Amino acid sequence: MRSSILFLPFKRKIAPDPSMSLLDLSQKLSLPLTSSCGGKKICGKCKVIIVETEGPLPEPSDRELEILGPLIEKGYRLACETLLTGDAVVRIPEESQIGRQVILTSATHHPYQARMRPSVNHYFVEVPPPTLDAPRADRERLLFALKEAYGIQDPSMDTFVLRELPHALRSDQNGLTAVIRNKSEIIAVYPGKEEGLFGMAFDIGTTTVVGFLLDLHTGAKLSVQSAMNPQIPFGDDVISRIASSQERPDRMDTLRQSMVDCLNALIADASAEARIDPSRIVDVTAAGNTAMHHFFVGLDARYLSMAPYLPVLQSAQDLKARDLGLEIGKSAYVHMLPLKDGFVGSDTMACILASRLHRVRIPTLLIDLGTNGEIVVGNREKLICCSTAAGPAFEGGHIRWGMRAAPGAIEQVKIDPKNLDVNVKTIEGKRPLGLCGSGIISAVAEMIRAGLVLAKGNFNDQIRTPRLRKGKEGLEFVLAWAEDSGTAENIVMTQKDISELQMAKSAVFAGARLLMDLFGNESIRRILLAGAGGNTVDPHDARTIGLFPASAETEIIGVGNAAGLGACLALLDKDKRKEAQSIAAKTRYYELSGSARFQELFVSSMFFTSAQDWKDQF
């Protein structure tokens, strides 16, 4: 009998391999074990419990001793550090599991009353039988009928459409429905008169993938489905995921396939909800950051992380869905929206498209509050963008108790300025498990307002409260006591967490400031906050931590999942695809990595200028 390692609660077994850690094995099984650093032995998030083991259990490493402390006696180990060789049972505890995220679906509303100009349309035609005088074959009769009825000239058909043709032509006496793309290619044929014509729009984020099933005839939204990005076990942020993609020869394909499986699952779920046959989905649009775009298409992403940080391609692409592995209409295409740069992807282009930045007169700042922290300043005259590499703090990464916006995540914090009592609001009202992006911003903003955090970001050690106390990593503030939390541990914000947020916010602030200067505007009157966090981040909190250069008059608007909305617009209206392409051509990319001015701004905006001791600093 070969040995096996059983992973609970998933009941998945795998044979031990002397070259693979428990993290490697869990990735091989596609189990949802968190690992922010992608196995680089940095993040300490891949905690597992060794329930039993027959083979030798190696001594904990120094890093495990440091990170896990007393948990080691409860059987906790770090999956990335642990290598088992015999039979074993391993549990992935809930706090280490990647949860199903609460997704913003602002694009669930009928998107801006989009004009219905899909690239794919259906044409019903009667196709008369052949005569001895005109002995035309099936294909030739269909083309003749399409030309007579609609003036469509000689559209092409691929192998899979040709295979369907004889059946479609003879199954219904009345005629057949040809689904034609841009009047130039027949991508499906159905017997009789068939009105149902569907499309999917995808927003492929580093953390979350959202799919919208739309009716291409009416524009109706039939289903919205979302899932965690299945590549998270290979790294939380794009840089570690790109590094992971280069580690083994088959890893790039593993990443691609995991993404394809994820999109196919969304397609299946959406089709089931709308009670349609997935083969009737005949058009797809997809927006995502450049790395996600490359992983999905199967393009080598390694050069994204090497200077000059350029992608394999920039222009929008129309690729056959079957070549990408999507299980929809056999001959349908996927429209991949255009990329700008290695770190400004089609999601940003879709954000601009949906938020109409390129059409407004008033100069506007658009911030996509994600790991890449893309920023755009512009109006209908010009557009400048950059990527601030804010890091994952806005999505809960690199934060002691950070987590994604899943049930149990603290999304809002209130601190009573008098007694410093804390009140937390969690997603779905569950007992708190950690803090998601908006919760982190809210916590720091409240601590600043309560005088707990000072201008330099340090805790005010003059304040006496049992919540502010000395922890392993210096001072920490307790947001939820162990008895109230869902983890049976105190949920705290550490000095290091505040530093992480400071760095993230100053990156965004500095990027915004720089772009505004380049644009030639001292101040900005309107700021749009997009992204998974954008909808719930309180504008007041964002001001307090100094996320962006704003005056009291600046209007701050949450625009939600603007990238998804942009993908939907491009699905329903093919002219929006051209518009996205022209946005990409028009937008100027500013590379921050070599900019001394950015470094200067980054350092100088590290302070919390709203803190009570700010005026004492100078």
Next chain:
Amino acid sequence: MRSSILFLPFKRKIAPDPSMSLLDLSQKLSLPLTSSCGGKKICGKCKVIIVETEGPLPEPSDRELEILGPLIEKGYRLACETLLTGDAVVRIPEESQIGRQVILTSATHHPYQARMRPSVNHYFVEVPPPTLDAPRADRERLLFALKEAYGIQDPSMDTFVLRELPHALRSDQNGLTAVIRNKSEIIAVYPGKEEGLFGMAFDIGTTTVVGFLLDLHTGAKLSVQSAMNPQIPFGDDVISRIASSQERPDRMDTLRQSMVDCLNALIADASAEARIDPSRIVDVTAAGNTAMHHFFVGLDARYLSMAPYLPVLQSAQDLKARDLGLEIGKSAYVHMLPLKDGFVGSDTMACILASRLHRVRIPTLLIDLGTNGEIVVGNREKLICCSTAAGPAFEGGHIRWGMRAAPGAIEQVKIDPKNLDVNVKTIEGKRPLGLCGSGIISAVAEMIRAGLVLAKGNFNDQIRTPRLRKGKEGLEFVLAWAEDSGTAENIVMTQKDISELQMAKSAVFAGARLLMDLFGNESIRRILLAGAGGNTVDPHDARTIGLFPASAETEIIGVGNAAGLGACLALLDKDKRKEAQSIAAKTRYYELSGSARFQELFVSSMFFTSAQDWKDQF
């Protein structure tokens, strides 16, 4: 233990199935067991020997008793009639095995000094690295370089080319080679300067498949490979094969896959001989009769055999090779030459193309001596074609000792007019196993000249020779005695065999006569004989049996495998593809099935007018 049936000499095992005859099982194993009728229990060719059986052996059917006679005591049975349920050992004797055919490869010579205008060309370009001022992605830099160097505007690239691009661009400092089709699509990229560019031309016949590997740069022929059509076990002629394709839901796909496997084997063999990587094959042309075309592309062929006998498509098609399953360059295309009708396929169009019928002044008759018996009469003014459904007699089908042109097949017969001694010439000089097409024609021609066969096709029973004797089916003439043959049986030509040939030759004669009348020519000065049999059929023999309306002055030219040559021409010169399309448009198809005139001519040309008693007939 499950029971199993072992097939010798192939040592292949399969579990018995109460719904499957031995023929069905051998087809499932893709064993080369002959069955002209495709399992319709007509031909009696699927003889097997039951070596041992543990389960019950059913009583022989009346048909088996009649066809096999004393062979039954030696264990012979018909595979289509026999159903075994227990362990068994079954031998497929050599005479029932489909052999490897000797193939005509007239297209092995440099084809008519074809002009080299392939649809695919290679372009070497230097692609400068990106600059900060022009931060262009890989694809955009390549397109810019191609435009600068060659004026090629924005060619497309499919998913698989995009995936190769980053590697190809960085593996050689000097630049890369882009393989571009019709200046509009990049179908491959290679690092550095790469001169090797290859293509395959296929002639897909009902009986034989031939593949030519050509160098698309020099035009050199690098390899010619051939194989038996793997669909033969599903029926010898297209009609029985189409019927077989409809018998089970998965049969059409089985037929398609067997053809794809066969073409891939030819590709692999040709590539190995030429020492090239099959992925460097970047263009393919294919000609075949309409049924073979449909089976290969995966199109439902059933309507070919129903009035009005029209194909799914007529126009030439460019289909992605990977969609058809060919293992060559991932993004290469297959050019399927145009079809005319259900029974006049792209092989006939390729024959016309290669034989230049459409360009000559002198009206010429082209006969493709195969199962379909396609006939064309024409010149540069006009072309008329028909399919005579001659049946498989010209390829050895429906003839008692008929076989394909494999080693041991009698291809020429000489009968001494004085003592009626017989001298046979076999392929590769082996002991005779049967007669191939040219041997059958030669035997009958010699028997006519020796006075053994009279005008009506009957044997002259006044002649006394031990070779002319009474057999099971009436009179028969012994061509090879059992002691000289390779089968240990007398090889004979029966009265019924002569009738089969009479029907085949009168079909061709009547078709030719009819087309000549339609064309408006009493006589024809030049006749081209094409097809697998065309090269070796002796013009004198063809005249003697009255295969075509010819005067003493008529020039008769064997043009060999003209369809294969046509496919090669279309591979090397894209203008030939247009020419083939215009031939198809120009050619008029004449349907014989409803023609009273054809019936009349068919009946009246049944006689052998060169027979010694012809003048006594009227």
